[in-house]
Structure formats: structure tokens, C-alpha cells
Amino acid sequence: MPKSPAAHSLPCRTDVLISGAGPTGLVLAASLRRLGVDHVLIDRDAGIQPGSKAAAVQPRTLEYLDRIGVGAALVERGKKGRGFCLRDRDRTLLRACYDRLDTPHPYMLLASQQTTEEVLARRLVELGGAVHREHRLLGFIADFPGVTATVAGPDGAVHALTARYLVGCDGIYSTVRTAAGIAFPGDSPEQLFALADVRLAPGRQTTTSDDAAFYLSEAGLLLMSPLSDGLHRLVAPVAAGTSAPGADDVERLLATRGPAGKRQRVLEIVAASTYRAQERVAEQFRAGPVFLAGDAAHTHSPAGAQGMNTGMQDAGNLAWKLHAVLSGAAPETLLDSYHRERQPVAAQLVALTSQFARIATLADPAASRRRNALLAAAAATPGITDWLAATLAQLDIAYTDEPDLGHPRPGTRVSPLAVPPDGLRWTLALPGEPRRGITASRRGELAVRYIRNLPTTLLVRPDGHLAASGVPGDPATVAERLGQYLPR
Secondary structure (H helix, E strand, C coil): CCCCCCCCCCCCEEEEEEECCCHHHHHHHHHHHHHCCCEEEEECCCCCCCCCCCCEECHHHHHHHHHCCCHHHHHHHCEEECEEEEEECCEEEEEEECCCCCCCCCCEEECCHHHHHHHHHHHHHHCCCCCEECCEEEEEEEECCEEEEEEECCCCCEEEEEEEEEEECCCCCCHHHHHHCCCCCEECCCCEEEEEEEEECCCCCCCCCCEEEEEEECCEEEEEEECHHHEEEEEEEECCCCCCCCHHHHHHHHHHHCCCCCCCCEEEEEEEEEEECCEEECCCCEECCEEECHHHCEECCCCCCCHHHHHHHHHHHHHHHHHHHHCCCCCHHHHHHHHHHHHHHHHHHHHHHHHHHHHHCCCCHHHHHHHHHHHHHHHCCCCHHHHHHHHHCCCCCCCCCCCCCCCCCCCCECCCCCCCCCCCCEEEEEECCCECCECEEEECCEEEEEECCCCCCEEECCCCEEEEECCCCCHHHHHHCHHHHCCC
């Protein structure tokens, strides 16, 4: 991977300081770089860490990554999975397939978080950005209209950096959240999870070749995801006090919880760890010039491969709003919509994954059998698996309370298949045939597309959600009035 530009010299000031260069921080930095927003990205680690938890990128996230020019590179590094499969040993209980989803990415991309971060970091460098490694945020003070942050460098030297905005992408134990005094209520379940990336001996497959599988046996839960390069990701609840799993432990989990029959042999443990999953949502995603995103704002069980994706979509929601305010195109109040839009998404996600985790980790064999019977019955109910696929793919996320009456609702996602995006520009979709052979044009921050059989004009935000429908058909008028279509 190409190296970042020399990161030893922190500037004295910037528009946006990002603390934490995980997937969320990298997406935010790449987005701001693409939008031309001055920013600094710092991270305490010397490099990307192996063995991180997330193992899947959902279609909605891939749609946004396409907007910053990184989707195709990530897809090339990953493995396309059809969706999720719930199994009881060799018996399929329920399968949520992504094949019929309305998206350019009708699959779940199976890729380790390490791979995702490597691809994002490469894209940031391509855009001229950098990660200031081994730089740690010590704290900050209010310094109207922004903050002055104290940052320790790799040599121990302490730097002062003034920023108009500070974004904490620094994980569950966020320094930014703590220093901002933002409460992080929720639960800390006692359940311990073991995680391992393993290479298995050739032979009988542990999962269907293109599914991430939840094995819900009477012996307990085992999540198996095939990754690229012949690896498999395993996640399983284990007893308190259990250490990071070795080869024998993984083989035992496969034998007692995975497919019945031939014993699987582990050739290599690439990474292994244990962790406790907390279930928390920050009370505020914004406190003046300070924002939280990713695990700093919400954390939950690993069920459903949702967390990393939600963080990256936090970044997509916030990036264009920071650009609009900093460029003078929108008032400061636009930034309040970040909390209003993203906090309910996180709260709903934590509730969903918490419920699923409790069902999936039932310890009583009789209760497990009843659960599996109910899941098999649900799979036979029309519409259930399609609803589950759209929910897990995060294509149903909408920033609206309006009931669905069949008309376009502001805040809902606009499929890129219906209105192809133009990077991080606003897009005006006009009904009718292309004019004089032109299917798309640009007017400043506004991309204009002519689309056959479109019932009404659509104005799409830079993050792919609908701003308004039935807007004027004149691009110049819409460009002049963009402010009136901002979220309130």
C-alpha cells in the first residue's frame, strides 16, 4: 500500500479534526477530501490492526463507497455472499438472500475489517490525504467557535491544534465522548464472545459457499463467514474467563455447533481474540462543535454484521453537511440534523441486534428447539425473508416519519439504479428523454440527469437520500434554492 505523506508535522489549525482512523474515520476523511474540506485525521496506532471484528460490508454502505470512488476496489478484495443463512447443524432454517434487492450491489461483501481499512486508507492517499499515525488526542477545550485540541505525537511532544469541528471516531472508549461529557447509556451483557480468523484443511465446506451462516444448535451459537483468500471468520459465545481460541478450541466449536459429520481441521489461526459486546447509544451525537460517529456513538452485539456499516454511514451523513456549512452554502443549524437523523438509526439497530443476540444465544436446549421451529415457520411466511434481507442490507433506512403512501418521501433512500450518482454532488433527476444526447451535466454542486419514465423530478442529497420531489425542472433555479431543501 502506498505510504501516507509525512505525517509528523501537524498543522496549527484545521477545519475538521478527526480522532480515530478506523473505517468510520477513514470514510469521513476520504469524503471530506473529495469535497475539498481541510481536515486532519489522527490515530493512536502505528498502523492498521489485524483481527478486527467486522467481516461484512452491506449493500447500502457499498452504494456510499461508490460515491467516494472506493467501492469497486473493495469489492475486488472481498467475496460476494448471497446473504445470511440460519442453520441448525445441516438443516437450513431460514435464508435471507440479497439477489432480488434493488441495488447495484445485490450481495453482502465478505471482507475483514482489516481489508476494508486497507482499501479505504489507500483511497485516502490517492486523494492526497494522510493519516497521522501514533498521534493521540489528550483532550480539548472550547475555543469559540470551535475547539483547541491537545495531541501527543509519536515522539511524546504535545501539540495544540485549533479546529472548527472535532469528530470522535475513536471507538467505544472514546476520549472525545468522555471529554465532551456526553452520556453513553445502555447495558454491558456478561456474555463473552470468541473471535477467530482461520484457514481450514481442504474438504467438507463449513458453510454454504456464498452465505454467512448462523449455526443455532442446542450446543450454542456459531457464526461463520467465508472471507477472501480461503479464510473463515468464526464468532461464538463462550464461557467467562475463556482465553483467545486456539486450533483445538475452533475445531471443538465446529464439531459441536457447526455442520454435523466429518470433523474440520484447522491449518492456521490468523488472528484470535475474545471480547464483550456492549449495547449502548450516546445521548447526543453532537455537542456544539463536537460530533460522535461509529463505535464512539453506538455499540452492540455482532449479530447481523451491522456496526461497522452503520459507522461508515454516519460518516457519509455528516461529511456533506460539514462541507455545506464550512463553504457557506448552509446555516450552522444544518449540523443539528446529524443527530436527529442518525441517533434513531443507531437506537433501532441496538434494539434489533440485542433481541437477535438474546434469541440466538439461548442456553436451554428445549428453548433452542422451539426457537428453531419458529424460525423455520417464519421462513415459510411470504415476504418475511425479503423484508429481513432489505433490513440487514440497510436499504430500508429512512430519515422520515411520514407513512408510505406510495409517493416519494423526503429522507428515503434513492436507489442508484434509478438515479445514478455523481460522486458527492447533489443530483437533480429530470423526467424525459436525454436532451441533445446529454444524459448528465453539472451546475456547480448540482449534477443533472435526464431519466426516461421518471414520474416526477427528484432532488437527491449527496448521501443518496431524497431531499425533495416535484422540484422545478430548471437546474439553475434548483441550484439557487438548494438551501430550502436542506433537512430541518
